[in-house]
Amino acid sequence: MNVTVSSHRHFLALSAALGLLLSFTAPGNPQQNGAAAPEPLTEATEAAANAPVHEAGDRRRDAQSIDEVWVPAGCFTMGTVITSDLNVPPEFTSELASEQPAHQVCLTTGYWIDRYEVTNDAFAAFKAAGGYTKQQYWSSDGWAWLGGKSATSLPDQCIDTPRPNAPQVCVTWYEAEAYANWRGGRLPTEAEWEYAARGPKSPVYPWGDTFNKLKANVLDSTGPVDVGGYPSGASWVDAQDMAGNAMEWVQDWLDPAYYQLKVRDNPTGPTTGTVKVEKGGWWGGTIYAARSAYRHYEDAPSYEDHHIGFRIVTPDVMASPAATPAQ
Numbered sequence: 558m559n560v561t562v563s564s565h566r567h568f569l570a571l572s573a574a575l576g577l578l579l580s581f582t583a584p585g586n587p588q589q590n591g592a593a594a595p596e597p598l599t600e601a602t603e604a605a606a607n608a609p610v611h612e613a614g615d616r617r618r619d620a621q622s623i624d625e626v627w628v629p630a631g632c633f634t635m636g637t638v639i640t641s642d643l644n645v646p647p648e649f650t651s652e653l654a655s656e657q658p659a660h661q662v663c664l665t666t667g668y669w670i671d672r673y674e675v676t677n678d679a680f681a682a683f684k685a686a687g688g689y690t691k692q693q694y695w696s697s698d699g700w701a702w703l704g705g706k707s708a709t710s711l712p713d714q715c716i717d718t719p720r721p722n723a724p725q726v727c728v729t730w731y732e733a734e735a736y737a738n739w740r741g742g743r744l745p746t747e748a749e750w751e752y753a754a755r756g757p758k759s760p761v762y763p764w765g766d767t768f769n770k771l772k773a774n775v776l777d778s779t780g781p782v783d784v785g786g787y788p789s790g791a792s793w794v795d796a797q798d799m800a801g802n803a804m805e806w807v808q809d810w811l812d813p814a815y816y817q818l819k820v821r822d823n824p825t826g827p828t829t830g831t832v833k834v835e836k837g838g839w840w841g842g843t844i845y846a847a848r849s850a851y852r853h854y855e856d857a858p859s860y861e862d863h864h865i866g867f868r869i870v871t872p873d874v875m876a877s878p879a880a881t882p883a884q
Contacts, residue, residue, distance in 0.1 A: 609873065635752075656851070668873070673868070676721065750807045754837070772787055775841075811834045837849070
């Protein structure tokens with residue numbers, strides 16, 4: 558499904574507009590008919606009337622021709638409810654508590670998220686545009702991290718002969734953040750990422766509650782593969798590779814006790830920290846870490862390796878040049 562509004566929705570909008578027009582042109586004095594005179598349209602009313610209408614999974618391409626999918630506002634259960642049958646690997650035992658308690662989270666505004674992980678080709682466009690030399694794309698901490706490094710040697714090439722359409726790995730959180738700023742977006746919050754993966758029904762994996770090795774690049778894998786190679790493992794909005802291929806940086810700092818606060822609306826995580834959350838499984842990883850509720854727990858924003866990539870979110874209304882519907 559693309560972002561083109563269906564003819565049915567056009568009909569509804571036209572009907573509403575016609576009804577509004579008739580309410581202003583009916584004969585007679587409204588006050589004499591016992592009705593209050595209608596209020597004039599405000600800018601806010603006009604903006605609401607002209608707001609685009611999207612459905613879950615609608616698609617578009619942004620100004621860099623990156624495929625995105627629409628995630629509507631909504632609520633889901635964030636975190637892990639049942640732990641008795643998880644078969645937790647020993648190295649993760651002490652970390653499971655950070656996924657609890659499971660709690661309701663509501664995202665009050667819809668958003669566009671990349672359909673695929675950012676690819677080597679897509680990231681190369683950022684570098685070619687001078688992304689490593691233009692301070693406006695970098696946070697102060699990111700620019701300080703970048704200081705003294707050669708732009709020609711970045712990002713680190715920790716994968717031998719990376720393929721153009723494979724996920725860009727070997728990037729720090731700072732590099733992912735700068736790329737997102739260049740595209741006019743940002744890294745998703747942990748809640749936005751998890752909601753895009755799970756949806757209102759909150760399954761364990763993007764496709765359901767049972768792991769299937771044919772739906773994600775995880776088990777017995779020796780490296781990342783081209784994005785979109787496991788379409789049957791897509792999430793409810795058709796976001797791909799959210800259970801495997803590359804683990805993904807998100808916006809939030811990690812606090813293992815943050816879920817105790819049970820922040821319901823639009824949580825953004827702690828305001829400070831030393832470790833950034835990563836979400837999703839990775840090639841050669843475990844079934845346990847492929848769960849959408851999994852929170853990786855050990856990497857500072859200056860860290861990078863061959864398992865970590867990212868995707869971004871962008872606002873509904875993009876700056877010029879405008880985004881276009883995907884075909």
